Amino acid sequence: MARRTGSPFEAAGRHAKARSAWRDIPIEQWNDLRWQLEHLVRTPDALGALLGLPAEELAALRAQGQRFRWAISPYYFSLIDPNDPADPIRRMVVPSSQEDLSSGEDDPLGEKHDQVAPGLTHRYPDRVLFVVTSFCSSYCRFCIRKRNWRKSDAARSRDEIDEAIRYLRAHEEVRDVLVSGGDPLTLPHEQLEYILSRVREIPHIELVRIGSREPVMLPMRIDDALCRVLDRNGPLWINTHFNHPNELTEEAATACERLARLGIPLGNQSVLLAGVNDDVGTLKKLFQGLLRIRVRPYYLYQADPVVGATHLRTSVSKGIEIMEGLRGHTTGLAVPTFVVDAPGGGGKIPLAPDYVVERTADRLVLRNYAGETFVYPDGGRPAEASKPAALDVRYGRGATRALPVLSAAAPVDNDGE
Ligand code: SF4
Numbered sequence: 374m375a376r377r378t379g380s381p382f383e384a385a386g387r388h389a390k391a392r393s394a395w396r397d398i399p400i401e402q403w404n405d406l407r408w409q410l411e412h413l414v415r416t417p418d419a420l421g422a423l424l425g426l427p428a429e430e431l432a433a434l435r436a437q438g439q440r441f442r443w444a445i446s447p448y449y450f451s452l453i454d455p456n457d458p459a460d461p462i463r464r465m466v467v468p469s470s471q472e473d474l475s476s477g478e479d480d481p482l483g484e485k486h487d488q489v490a491p492g493l494t495h496r497y498p499d500r501v502l503f504v505v506t507s508f509c510s511s512y513c514r515f516c517i518r519k520r521n522w523r524k525s526d527a528a529r530s531r532d533e534i535d536e537a538i539r540y541l542r543a544h545e546e547v548r549d550v551l552v553s554g555g556d557p558l559t560l561p562h563e564q565l566e567y568i569l570s571r572v573r574e575i576p577h578i579e580l581v582r583i584g585s586r587e588p589v590m591l592p593m594r595i596d597d598a599l600c601r602v603l604d605r606n607g608p609l610w611i612n613t614h615f616n617h618p619n620e621l622t623e624e625a626a627t628a629c630e631r632l633a634r635l636g637i638p639l640g641n642q643s644v645l646l647a648g649v650n651d652d653v654g655t656l657k658k659l660f661q662g663l664l665r666i667r668v669r670p671y672y673l674y675q676a677d678p679v680v681g682a683t684h685l686r687t688s689v690s691k692g693i694e695i696m697e698g699l700r701g702h703t704t705g706l707a708v709p710t711f712v713v714d715a716p717g718g719g720g721k722i723p724l725a726p727d728y729v730v731e732r733t734a735d736r737l738v739l740r741n742y743a744g745e746t747f748v749y750p751d752g753g754r755p756a757e758a759s760k761p762a763a764l765d766v767r768y769g770r771g772a773t774r775a776l777p778v779l780s781a782a783a784p785v786d787n788d789g790e
Pocket of ligand 1: 512513519
């Protein structure tokens with residue numbers, strides 16, 4: 374078969390060995406969703422051959438079985454460098470002997486506790502999570518919902534969807550529905566259309582959001598037919614889930630472009646993962662790259678203590694350190710909010726570096742991104758109390774000296790020292 378031109382392999386020019394496994398697949402097949410799903414990498418033998426695994430690793434993989442389901446689409450697999458055992462994509466989707474079943478929790482966010490109908494979690498006053506399938510085109514080792522796809526990857530039945538819709542109709546306080554999974558954009562078109570249209574026709578639902586990793590893991594899914602379904606059922610918001618700059622391929626960019634052209638605002642939720650993206654340089658490159666393809670970095674999640682994935686967690690302080698390396702060092706649009714999901718359903722709690730060095734009754738001493746400190750008069754104080762005065766505090770990166778004082782009337786030019 375002739376070597377194709379314009380394929381994703383040549384386009385990226387990386388990871389030649391893994392990609393060469395599908396080198397002779399015509400581009401039409403490669404871009405065909407059904408072909409991708411029919412050729413998921415899901416057996417130890419296939420994985421062993423593609424990654425050149427040594428016999429003992431292969432034996433361990435066989436012994437491990439599918440205790441946590443694993444499957445990887447050829448497209449997503451092609452992003453792995455088979456010569457690098459520490460490859461970040463590999464770490465996210467290839468099962469490993471580090472998956473310790475004795476640590477971590479099945480349902481770290483306590484979603485089951487607040488379940489009010491099949492797939493429907495109603496925890497917050499005005500919004501719900503609607504899990505409509507447990508199927509994904511590839512399975513992330515750190516997924517917080519692996520309990521849903523451990524044994525089955527089925528979509529919700531029509532009866533289950535109808536029961537959830539009845540709950541939504543009866544609860545007028547719900548104005549925001551997050552359709553999630555698994556991955557809702559893997560559903561057959563008619564099923565997705567049914568769900569979106571039933572939700573949209575409820576008068577008090579103002580906002581419908583979709584959480585999907587398909588633009589990352591199987592971007593060819595974002596085709597014309599799917600776009601028509603989404604367009605018919607708008608307005609929608611989509612949050613996708615890029616974790617590493619190696620996921621920013623031409624195919625992913627095209628998928629996001631298609632969605633953006635429908636007028637769908639695109640956000641991204643990344644998870645902070647040890648050995649994948651736990652350094653400033655990697656995340657800065659990712660977030661800047663996302664803006665280039667019209668995706669706004671929205672959240673950076675602390676990885677939750679889900680069973681079998683504790684080896685992928687970092688400390689919380691690592692996340693704060695990374696935020697410190699981003700804020701002020703690149704455009705604010707490229708800086709997401711770092712959040713911890715409180716255990717047992719406590720919700721998202723934003724965390725940030727502490728830029729307040731000192732606080733008095735009428736003024737703050739603040740530290741900027743470069744480590745320089747400034748006195749700032751607090752608002753809403755009597756004029757006398759907020760009268761600016763030079764303080765002797767730490768200045769710049771370590772020196773102690775009298776500071777210039779900021780005031781609303783006479784702003785200080787900070788460009789100097
Ligand atoms: S794509 Fe999302 S739902 Fe699916 S396995 Fe990955 S994190 Fe979990």
